[in-house]
Amino acid sequence: MQIELRQLRKTYGPAIAVAEISATIPQGKMLALLGPSGCGKTTTLRMVAGFIAPSSGSIHVGARDITTLPAHKRDTGLVFQSYALFPHLSAAENIAFGLRRRGVARAEREQRVTAMLDKLKLSGLAERLPRQLSGGQQQRVAVARALVINPSILLLDEPFSNLDAKLREGTGLELSRLQRELGLTSIFVTHDQSEAMSIADTIAVMKDGVLQQIGSASEIYEQPANRFVAEFIGRANFLPGRILSGDGRSHEVALDAGITVPAIASGHPGGSSRVEVLIRPEAITLTETGRSGSLTATVEAISYHGATVYVHARLADGTLVTCATTPESSRIAAQGDAIGLLPAGTRLVSFPI
Structure with a gap:
């Protein structure tokens, strides 16, 4: 019933x-x-x-x-x-x-x-x-x-x-x-x-x-x-930034870390343009440094979980970012290396600060 x-x-x-x-x-x-x-x-x-x-x-x-x-x-x-x-x-x-x-x-x-x-x-x-x-x-x-x-x-x-x-x-x-x-x-x-x-x-x-x-x-x-909810359900990275343009629901966010990403708004900004963008670990691709749209970070740790490998890298401002990738893709990263982190253009959600 x-x-x-x-x-x-x-x-x-x-x-x-x-x-x-x-x-x-x-x-x-x-x-x-x-x-x-x-x-x-x-x-x-x-x-x-x-x-x-x-x-x-x-x-x-x-x-x-x-x-x-x-x-x-x-x-x-x-x-x-x-x-x-x-x-x-x-x-x-x-x-x-x-x-x-x-x-x-x-x-x-x-x-x-x-x-x-x-x-x-x-x-x-x-x-x-x-x-x-x-x-x-x-x-x-x-x-x-x-x-x-x-x-x-x-x-x-x-x-x-x-x-x-x-x-x-x-x-x-x-x-x-x-x-x-x-x-x-x-x-x-x-x-x-x-x-x-x-x-x-x-x-x-x-x-x-x-x-x-x-x-x-x-x-x-x-x-x-x-x-x-974002933090409690699964792993999450939060990067602060500022809304550049958009229609209230979808917008472009200039991250403080130096790149611009599209995001879907969750909640109501209340007149403030400052937001945090949720980037799930699987929405980040490892790449070489300097690639357009990527963040440069230093690899701090790599944890192996079978089909998934988590690469933990720190941005220049001290923010720790976790990326979920495959064992093959993780081979380009080693502890202490500089690496590029490329956020996907989908599944990014912003929250008002």
């Missing part, structure tokens, strides 16, 4: 935990609430789950207003950061717990648990206790327990934070596949932007309880609403 948050707000006395967030998650889609610790994302999730009462606003699932409905009547599957498995129950018994609470008959209960064990690749681990399972296996048991009750919506609070990076990526993709296969509408809390971008249909970026931007991963990465 579709989930709709309408001006949802939570305050604790004068402190604002969530400042009127509004969002619609269509049937079968996943929304990631993304932001640093303390930004209000978990509070938002807990309001949807029914664990916290909102100060104002409303929550709708399908045609129903569930704002005041008790948590146990909201038909939600929950996966917590700690997994919250019962240590004295086997994997199968943990998965069956919600079905027992709902009075599902034993035969149907066993059938649904067996099917879920198979779906989550846990069939050989049914009788093991949580302490006998790896972190990834415990996480899958927690997901199976949430899914076996056939919930209308799935809520996940930092479910992969206890897993190592490789396992986290694989488990996240598997969960995304399951969520789509079952057509579950989901809200997923994370502080990991790579995780959000890889599995969510829509991302809501939050800061200090305020929704900064909501959109697809590509929209938020390529057209960030403000400097915070």
